[in-house]
Amino acid sequence: MGLTFDFCHAAGACDIKYIARGETEHLLTGGQDATVGIRSLENHQVKELVKELNSEHDDGVNVIAVSPKNDKFATGSSDREVRVFKYPEFALDSDVKIRFTLPVRALAFSADGAALAAGGDDSCVRVVNASDGSHIRTINVEPSCAVRSIAFDPTGEYLAVCTVDGTVNIWSLSTEEHICALKKIAPKVDVIDNLLNRIAWHPDGSLLAIPAEDKGVILYERDCWEAEASRLSPPSLSKVSLFAWSPNGLYAVIADADMNLHLYDMKKQQALDRHKMDCLACGISWHPSANIISIIGDEGAFAVWNDVVPDHLPPPGQPIDEIDNSYFNSEAVEDEPPRRRHPIDNLAEEDDFDSEPARGADDEDDFEAAAAPSPSRPFTNERVRLPEPLEEQPPIHQGATPLTDGASRRFLTYNTIGSITSRKDTEFNVLEVNFHDSSRRGARVPPMRDLYGFTMGVLGENGVMYASPSQGDRGPSTLMYRPFQSWGGNDADWTLHLAEGEEAVNVALGKHWVAASTSTNLLRIFSHSGLQSFIMT
Numbered sequence: 001m002g003l004t005f006d007f008c009h010a011a012g013a014c015d016i017k018y019i020a021r022g023e024t025e026h027l028l029t030g031g032q033d034a035t036v037g038i039r040s041l042e043n044h045q046v047k048e049l050v051k052e053l054n055s056e057h058d059d060g061v062n063v064i065a066v067s068p069k070n071d072k073f074a075t076g077s078s079d080r081e082v083r084v085f086k087y088p089e090f091a092l093d094s095d096v097k098i099r100f101t102l103p104v105r106a107l108a109f110s111a112d113g114a115a116l117a118a119g120g121d122d123s124c125v126r127v128v129n130a131s132d133g134s135h136i137r138t139i140n141v142e143p144s145c146a147v148r149s150i151a152f153d154p155t156g157e158y159l160a161v162c163t164v165d166g167t168v169n170i171w172s173l174s175t176e177e178h179i180c181a182l183k184k185i186a187p188k189v190d191v192i193d194n195l196l197n198r199i200a201w202h203p204d205g206s207l208l209a210i211p212a213e214d215k216g217v218i219l220y221e222r223d224c225w226e227a228e229a230s231r232l233s234p235p236s237l238s239k240v241s242l243f244a245w246s247p248n249g250l251y252a253v254i255a256d257a258d259m260n261l262h263l264y265d266m267k268k269q270q271a272l273d274r275h276k277m278d279c280l281a282c283g284i285s286w287h288p289s290a291n292i293i294s295i296i297g298d299e300g301a302f303a304v305w306n307d308v309v310p311d312h313l314p315p316p317g318q319p320i321d322e323i324d325n326s327y328f329n330s331e332a333v334e335d336e337p338p339r340r341r342h343p344i345d346n347l348a349e350e351d352d353f354d355s356e357p358a359r360g361a362d363d364e365d366d367f368e369a370a371a372a373p374s375p376s377r378p379f380t381n382e383r384v385r386l387p388e389p390l391e392e393q394p395p396i397h398q399g400a401t402p403l404t405d406g407a408s409r410r411f412l413t414y415n416t417i418g419s420i421t422s423r424k425d426t427e428f429n430v431l432e433v434n435f436h437d438s439s440r441r442g443a444r445v446p447p448m449r450d451l452y453g454f455t456m457g458v459l460g461e462n463g464v465m466y467a468s469p470s471q472g473d474r475g476p477s478t479l480m481y482r483p484f485q486s487w488g489g490n491d492a493d494w495t496l497h498l499a500e501g502e503e504a505v506n507v508a509l510g511k512h513w514v515a516a517s518t519s520t521n522l523l524r525i526f527s528h529s530g531l532q533s534f535i536m537t
Contacts, residue, residue: 008031008037008302013060014282014283014300015062016029016296018286019073026040026041028073030075037051044290053075057083062104062120064283065107066109067130068112072113075107079103081100096130096132098126098128100118103120103191105119105149113130114131117152120147121147123140124138124140124147125150149197153201158173162210166213167183187211187212194282195280198244203245203247207229209245211241211243216234218231227531227534232254232264234271236271236274247289251263252266257280261274261276292305292306293308397506398458400413410422412431422457428451429453429454448482453468454466456507459509475497476500476502477503479496479498502518514528522535523535
């Protein structure tokens with residue numbers, strides 16, 4: 001059954017939020033008619049419009065944020081101001097007011113409700129005390145870029161900010177240190193675009209969900225910003241505008257640029273339901289306790305999605321600790337105490353393979369004869385001699401030649417594109433890249449001094465990859481990637497030093513990826529920009 005939409009605001013950017021305190025609960029909507037609609041709920045269902053706040057902003061309301069304590073909510077407007085209202089009185093809190101010089105697009109309360117962060121087209125984020133409005137800090141986004149969304153880490157350690165160029169910056173709240181910049185990882189959008197690039201922390205703070213640049217959603221584990229934890233990108237999902245975790249973090253609703261709403265079980269990373277809309281969703285809110293979602297679109301209409309999660313699954317508002325452990329452990333192990341699983345642990349576990357070797361039909365008689373006890377030779381506890389392990393084959397470096405005694409140069413690779421040559425010099429080797437068809441690359445690639453002692457190399461259509469073994473006290477095993485278009489300007493080059501005890505064994509290049517296998521039996525896969533996308537064992 002489709003969703004039924006009711007118009008509540010003028011077309012354009014809108015937002016929607018549930019707010020509840022005790023037995024009192026309301027649904028808040030804001031839009032381009034500069035009003036905030038307040039609707040009462042009965043048995044969690046919308047009953048009627050009871051109030052409109054229509055005199056506090058002079059221009060459209062773009063965003064609403066609700067304090068985790070549910071004692072206040074904030075509104076951000078194109079009139080360049082942020083207003084805070086007390087709940088359930090709906091009275092304006094005149095002590096808290098944030099002013100910008102350009103429209104406000106993003107708001108977020110900290111997990112304890114003590115701080116309020118706001119940002120927009122001014123290219124900065126202002127953080128104030130949510131009680132008295134006193135200034136805490138101002139974060140200037142570099143390079144200067146309009147702010148699209150803000151998310152406080154639920155544990156209170158980080159603040160994440162997404163800008164219109166698709167970059168996500170992470171700051172430490174305690175030290176005010178800039179932790180990292182995930183450059184252009186999300187879609188690039190215009191400041192007036194209704195595609196929101198809304199980032200969202202998992203309710204326990206373990207993961208940060210970010211809309212991917214092309215399609216789908218990328219999940220990062222906290223403190224592991226170098227590599228994606230996982231990626232949700234099924235064929236049905238296009239560029240993502242909004243991502244909203246359920247209150248317990250087991251599910252998520254995703255709104256994409258194709259005007260679809262997707263419901264996912266994030267534990268299994270499986271689609272549960274999908275709705276096609278006639279507009280782009282620009283606000284999603286889970287009810288804090290009921291199995292209900294409210295959505296508002298850029299045409300100014302809202303809808304309520306009831307019974308979102310199927311009955312056979314745990315409700316979205318049920319705390320994790322109250323959910324039966326059988327949901328997290330598909331098979332209970334006898335005599336083993338139950339183990340609490342993370343909400344999005346993948347159910348796919350390694351198979352338990354039988355250690356007994358496979359036997360053919362011709363082996364049956366021999367097996368039975370060997371298994372039967374012999375009167376002259378009873379069963380003993382003799383140790384069975386296992387075959388000696390096979391010697392590991394050394395890695396094969398495609399198109400490479402060994403460095404023989406007396407030789408001054410060797411090929412690191414030779415393929416259909418060209419070759420990489422390592423030539424001895426006075427102190428360091430020199431690496432030379434040559435193409436069979438030099439007209440394909442334009443100017444000649446200049447030689448590079450080999451400061452790391454590279455022994456492996458691979459030449460691809462878009463760049464060249466090098467790897468070296470560790471040099472003892474001189475340095476660890478090193479990977480380096482150089483895209484062709486970066487010569488003459490090294491902005492896109494990147495170098496990675498592997499951890500102590502981990503050696504690069506082989507390298508490979510694809511059209512959109514770079515890979516390195518290591519001595520720790522890991523296959524590390526990177527994007528051409530140096531972002532580690534996957535680690536395989």
